[in-house]
Amino acid sequence: MSSKPEKSDTSHISVQEFTEATFTAVMRAMDARNAARIVPGAKEDFKIGPIIYGIVAWPDGDGFPQLQGPQGAKGAERP
Amino acid sequence: MWQCGVDQMAAGKRGKDISQPLCPSARPDMPESTIFGVIGGSADDPHVSYLSEPLPVTQELLALSQPVKPGEVWRIAARCAGAACMHFDGSDCQLARRTVALLPPVSGDLPACRIRPRCQWWRQEGKAACSRCPAIVTESYLPSEAVREAAKPR
Numbered sequence: 001m002s003s004k005p006e007k008s009d010t011s012h013i014s015v016q017e018f019t020e021a022t023f024t025a026v027m028r029a030m031d032a033r034n035a036a037r038i039v040p041g042a043k044e045d046f047k048i049g050p051i052i053y054g055i056v057a058w059p060d061g062d063g064f065p066q067l068q069g070p071q072g073a074k075g076a077e078r079p
Numbered sequence: 080m081w082q083c084g085v086d087q088m089a090a091g092k093r094g095k096d097i098s099q100p101l102c103p104s105a106r107p108d109m110p111e112s113t114i115f116g117v118i119g120g121s122a123d124d125p126h127v128s129y130l131s132e133p134l135p136v137t138q139e140l141l142a143l144s145q146p147v148k149p150g151e152v153w154r155i156a157a158r159c160a161g162a163a164c165m166h167f168d169g170s171d172c173q174l175a176r177r178t179v180a181l182l183p184p185v186s187g188d189l190p191a192c193r194i195r196p197r198c199q200w201w202r203q204e205g206k207a208a209c210s211r212c213p214a215i216v217t218e219s220y221l222p223s224e225a226v227r228e229a230a231k232p233r
Contacts (some may be wrong), residue, residue, distance in 0.1 A: 011213075012191040013117060021117040021128060022143045025152035029220075031122035033147070036220035042201040050151070050218045053230045054104030054174065055164045 081141030100199035101156040102164070104174070104217045110159035112136040115194045116154035123221050126185070127154055127213040140162045151181045156194045165232040175200040175208055177229040184210035 013021050036048045105112060115133040120126035131155035134140060136155065144152045161167050166174035178200065189209050195201050219226065 011119070011126070012131055014131045014135065016132065018117065018130065019143065021119065022152055025118045026144060026147055027124050028118060028120070028125070029147040029151035032151070032220040035122055048220065050148075050220045051222045051227055051230045052150070053215055053217050053219065053222075053226065054102060055106060055109070055160055055166070056232075068185075 094169070097197060098158040100157045100202055101194055101197045102172075103154065103156050103194060103198050103200055103212065104215060105155050105157035106217075107141060107155055107157075108134045109160070111133070112155050112157040113194070114140065114153045115156050118152055118154070118216050125214065125216050125219075127190070127215070129190050130173065131191075131193070134148070134194050148218050151216065151220075154217060156198070159199045162224070171203055172199050173233060175204050178211050179204045179207045181225045181229040182211045182214065183225070185214040186210045186212075 036050075101113075102109075103115070113133045113135050114130065116127040116129045118125050121127045131187070133156070136149075141149055149155060159167075159172070162169065164172075166172055184207070187210070189195075189206060190213055192198070192209065192212070197211070198208075200212065216222075217225070222230065
């Protein structure tokens with residue numbers, strides 16, 4: 001009788017519930033990662049990278065310099 | 080009433096200009112990064128629960144998301160990067176535009192989201208963006224085909 005709907009148009013959580021909700025979210029994210037590895041026809045686990053819904057790379061600093069491309073911040077780390 | 084949280088957040092310690100728009104699908108290392116939602120639901124049907132008070136990103140909070148990435152468990156807002164973002168076309172956020180064009184609405188009512196007054200997607204697309212926002216995971220291993228398509232920079 002006291003069960004809450006999993007989905008609600010107005011679902012929100014308090015700061016006190018944040019840690020527990022985050023723990024559940026981490027479990028959900030690990031499920032998603034595991035499910036994403038299952039690729040029909042692949043010989044072994046084939047890890048598919050995530051899609052990024054938003055800005056991909058972030059240059060340091062407050063000045064918002066123009067990115068060189070989607071891989072901007074990562075590419076220059078090699079010696 | 081819900082505007083109070085984001086106004087306090089914006090006008091608080093950091094003294095930032097509250098007229099500057101926030102990106103609602105940002106990275107934790109961006110200026111003014113703030114957690115405003117936690118991803119709930121299931122792995123293949125995620126649904127954002129919105130925080131009653133947004134939390135500024137700290138190292139302590141980031142540790143809670145281990146071993147996965149913050150974008151897999153939270154929705155983070157930060158100052159819109161404008162021209163530094165590949166989704167910005169000079170005047171509008173094309174990611175917000177594609178979100179409305181390609182994704183189905185998942186919420187009939189406006190979600191109880193505290194960043195709305197400063198949200199770039201809300202400012203640009205209005206309720207149509209808010210009705211789709213709860214289904215968005217910033218970093219997703221199981222995106223739908225529509226999400227995958229909308230996420231692609233043009």
